[in-house]
């Protein structure tokens with residue numbers, strides 16, 4: 289299977305984007321009453337779109353817009369023509385529902401196959417898919433792409449770590465798919481069973497669904513002997529496979545720009561910022577039929593970089609979401625910044641949790657992190673003191689550091705929960 293689109297010229301790509309944007313804007317305007325109302329309020333019409341810079345005149349779509357349209361108000365086609373629904377977890381209220389036509393599932397399978405190929409999977413490989421199957425887009429999205437690429441897919445889903453290790457070994461998976469935090473839990477399980485992951489056929493992992501740092505990549509590669517590749521996506525825009533790294537370069541996910549038009553905006557003002565500048569990633573879908581989204585605010589913070597393996601642009605590794613940002617004693621702090629400092633110490637693992645409490649008016653920051661192996665108490669004390677100093681140096685905050693023994697911090701089998709905020713709500 290080849291992917292010639294990846295090699296199209298920049299002129300071809302921009303012409304295709306303009307054509308597809310024009311169609312998508314019209315389709316959203318005609319098919320999605322809530323978006324039409326937003327356009328009318330902003331006094332803009334799809335006919336006003338002539339060139340790429342005109343897109344900035346169109347209103348954004350936010351997660352709240354999708355929630356308000358719950359469950360089916362954002363479908364641009366009759367519900368009967370949807371072959372599948374997915375939904376976000378909805379931990380903070382109503383879930384967000386996304387619908388797919390048969391053509392959408394087909395496009396998604398193609399893009400996920402393209403992502404897997406970029407990430408190093410090849411037809412004939414056994415792919416162990418530990419992304420959760422169900423309403424979450426990770427499991428089924430990756431599954432269809434693996435089949436499309438011509439791989440043998442093991443639909444494992446998350447959980448049952450002992451079984452995960454057994455099947456990775458016995459079936460001979462060359463490629464594994466899961467969240468990076470779960471991969472670390474699987475590394476622990478290999479260790480517990482006394483099995484060297486390098487003795488298995490596993491060579492490549494595509495990881496995503498949560499932020500992870502370069503330190504985490506190095507940790508996974510070191511412990512498991514795989515190439516760790518970054519796979520990005522979000523359900524509102526499609527699911528996994530919106531962007532993916534190339535295994536040869538591992539220099540940030542290439543956005544499949546023939547299907548998703550990216551912009552970066554200032555998260556506070558919504559003003560567009562030029563390529564290279566940091567801000568919030570915004571996507572307009574170019575080929576979705578059941579539920580196109582125009583200028584969807586992802587809340588993911590990154591910047592756009594020029595293409596390397598393709599003319600399509602790359603995004604810098606996402607290190608946080610605007611809604612992940614903690615404000616601790618007035619200082620802005622992302623969990624990934626803490627992760628980076630933890631993983632500088634070879635004695636500490638990537639299993640960690642940040643706990644926030646308040647005494648009187650003051651926030652208390654506690655970082656609980658696991659040692660890789662059982663440490664003597666003076667070594668644990670040294671790691672704790674040094675991590676405290678590095679954090680203080682990085683953001684000026686004093687934190688209490690608790691270095692726990694191996695296995696003491698709860699594992700997640702999907703997206704890791706990094707923050708426990710016990711501060712009273714304002």
Ligand code: DLL
Nearest residue numbers: 426496497498499500519520521522523527528606
């Ligand atoms: O997490 C889709 C997915 C599944 C992507 C499997 C990759 C692999 P949602 O549940 O809608 O969809 O969550 C989307 O997860 O806005 C990011 O904040 C975060 N995210 C996804 N991939 C990455 C990544 C899936 N590679 C939200 N790096 C997104 C950092 C990621 N964050």
